[in-house]
Amino acid sequence: xxxxxxxxxxxxxxxxxxxxxxxxxxxxxxxxxxxxxxxxxxxxxxxxxxxxxxxxxxxxxxxxxxxxxxxxxxxxxxxxxxxxxxxxxxxxxxxxxxxxxxxxxxxxxxxxxxxxxxxxxxxxxxxxxxxxxxxxxxxxxxxxxxxxxxxxxxxxxxxxxxxxxxxxxxxxxxxxxxxxxxxxxxxxxxxxxxxxxxxxxxxxxxxxxxxxxxxxxxxxxxxxxxxxxxxxxxxxxxxxxxxxxxxxxxxxxxxxxxxxxxxxxxxxxxxxxxxxxxxxxx
Amino acid sequence: xxxxxxxxxxxxxxxxxxxxxxxxxxxxxxxxxxxxxxxxxxxxxxxxxxxxxxxxxxxxxxxxxxxxxxxxxxxxxxxxxxxxxxxxxxxxxxxxxxxxxxxxxxxxxxxxxxxxxxxxxxxxxxxxxxxxxxxxxxxxxxxxxxxxxxxxxxxxxxxxxxxxxxxxxxxxxxxxxxxxxxxxxxxxxxxxxxxxxxxxxxxxxxxxxxxxxxxxxxxxxxxxxxxxxxxxxxxxxxxxxxxxxxxxxxxxxxxxxxxxxxxxxxxxxxxxxxxxxxxxxxxxxxxxxxxxxxxxxxxxxxxxxxxx
Numbered sequence: 001x002x003x004x005x006x007x008x009x010x011x012x013x014x015x016x017x018x019x020x021x022x023x024x025x026x027x028x029x030x031x032x033x034x035x036x037x038x039x040x041x042x043x044x045x046x047x048x049x050x051x052x053x054x055x056x057x058x059x060x061x062x063x064x065x066x067x068x069x070x071x072x073x074x075x076x077x078x079x080x081x082x083x084x085x086x087x088x089x090x091x092x093x094x095x096x097x098x099x100x101x102x103x104x105x106x107x108x109x110x111x112x113x114x115x116x117x118x119x120x121x122x123x124x125x126x127x128x129x130x131x132x133x134x135x136x137x138x139x140x141x142x143x144x145x146x147x148x149x150x151x152x153x154x155x156x157x158x159x160x161x162x163x164x165x166x167x168x169x170x171x172x173x174x175x176x177x178x179x180x181x182x183x184x185x186x187x188x189x190x191x192x193x194x195x196x197x198x199x200x201x202x203x204x205x206x207x208x209x210x211x212x213x214x215x216x217x218x219x220x221x222x223x224x225x226x227x228x229x230x231x232x233x234x235x236x237x238x239x240x241x242x243x244x245x246x247x248x249x250x251x252x253x254x255x256x257x258x259x260x261x262x263x264x265x266x267x268x269x270x271x272x273x274x275x276x277x278x279x280x281x282x
Numbered sequence: 283x284x285x286x287x288x289x290x291x292x293x294x295x296x297x298x299x300x301x302x303x304x305x306x307x308x309x310x311x312x313x314x315x316x317x318x319x320x321x322x323x324x325x326x327x328x329x330x331x332x333x334x335x336x337x338x339x340x341x342x343x344x345x346x347x348x349x350x351x352x353x354x355x356x357x358x359x360x361x362x363x364x365x366x367x368x369x370x371x372x373x374x375x376x377x378x379x380x381x382x383x384x385x386x387x388x389x390x391x392x393x394x395x396x397x398x399x400x401x402x403x404x405x406x407x408x409x410x411x412x413x414x415x416x417x418x419x420x421x422x423x424x425x426x427x428x429x430x431x432x433x434x435x436x437x438x439x440x441x442x443x444x445x446x447x448x449x450x451x452x453x454x455x456x457x458x459x460x461x462x463x464x465x466x467x468x469x470x471x472x473x474x475x476x477x478x479x480x481x482x483x484x485x486x487x488x489x490x491x492x493x494x495x496x497x498x499x500x501x502x503x504x505x506x507x508x509x510x511x512x513x514x515x516x517x518x519x520x521x522x523x524x525x526x527x528x529x530x531x532x533x534x535x536x537x538x539x540x541x542x543x544x545x546x547x548x549x550x551x552x553x554x555x556x557x558x559x560x561x562x563x564x565x566x567x568x569x570x571x572x573x574x575x576x577x578x579x580x581x582x583x584x585x586x587x588x589x590x
Contacts, residue, residue: 046348047367047368047369048344048347048348048369123444124443124444124447127444127447127448127451127453128447128450128451129451131448131451131452131453132409132438132440132444132448132453132454133453210439210441211439211440211444212409212438212439212440212444212448212453212454213438213439214436214437214438214439219439222413222439223413223414225340225344226339226340226360226363226412226413226414226415227340227363227367227413227414228340228343228344228363228364228366228367228369229367230367
């Protein structure tokens, strides 16, 4: 074979591995785990442990027959509403803490006491206050999700480069105008809080849908567990994981773009500052 | 099929000649508590150890089927579902039966509720502790008897303890409870019984003690000893209700004044006709498709020496 051609093939192969190495490794991990579990389940032969292949068939069948659709929609509505409220609340509180640090000092001990309290422990209270409808489920998701948004918002705003903040002050910006400038810079950290919130929300969905539910992925998993339909139960669990994964991946893409923009913004600020300082010194 | 699983997890602990049975209790009126307290199991030749797990129904079935315990309690519909799914469990003695004057399942509404009779149920919100359980099925039977479509009633899933605040704040219209929750609601005042188990199906057995069927097959003497201990406890309870209340109160933590006088099927036998009754109902609504399943696959009196 032509040496140039061999060299070209080698380079292409290396290039593919270089560019897609992480994805390939992740796929190897998933397939490896799949194979191991397949052998374990084949060895154990228990009706409580269906093989991954059977579960995958169930995953596809549930989608084809539409059996799972109602439950996915129901959970998505609750998750989006719960996370949405948590984001708005956590973000606004974070901004407030940034603007008024004394307020943060005043409320931090209380928030630190509230944060570790599980939504499950508060369920009887939520039922008394909000009943057993969708609102209680949304509140449970909200309760799990808002602290991470708050903490990351405060962290993001506090860690914006001093030069950026100083530049706005020099330009005579008031606090609100400063926020307009620095929030986009802090957005990457805020989105990290949102990603953690989404993971927490999906973790809580099963608990939330144990209460007064008649639809939703958490309810579906519970129902199939109670009626010993394990293939469908594991399929429901896989749907929870997959949808959570997709939401996280989507935010990761947005966050990556924000990071690029943040760097660009910082550079612009630095250039602006340098130009301004240059003019001032002259 | 389950031998490997059973071998893997270990099913039975033997201490000398005496066999130990790990029992998943659920803090309800259970003759197993009396059997332990009065030494009836020891006398029968088995050491019953409570797991203090507060598990029953489908969860307990999963633990027992996986070999991490040998006995528990579950409703007959749950045992039917489990057996049709291939889990190795077998009902062996009575624990909850709707008997004359002892409905066990009671469905409450608020005094001021617009629901005055079963005919008013369309449009109502109904709470049940488990899906496809005896409570859920009894409610479906009630609707069926009145010719009311299931679609007109909104069922939601709520554990017994969560049903109390739910009916109190009006989130649901009807709750299905058993003791001690039913008695708690009665003592609160402001609630009335809309219907009970006796109204719907008369007298029926609906919850059984069950064991791992592989364990029972491999240890028939131990299974017999377990059931013998339960039967002796049941007969002792029937003759000593006041003293039994004290024992139940001690083991469940429920105040003695809330522990009711309690009755069982004579000699704790499994009523096979009642097992058939639940199977037929589940088939009629399309919840049981395993045509091969027989009542003898669900429960047995083989280990009950006093069963006729």
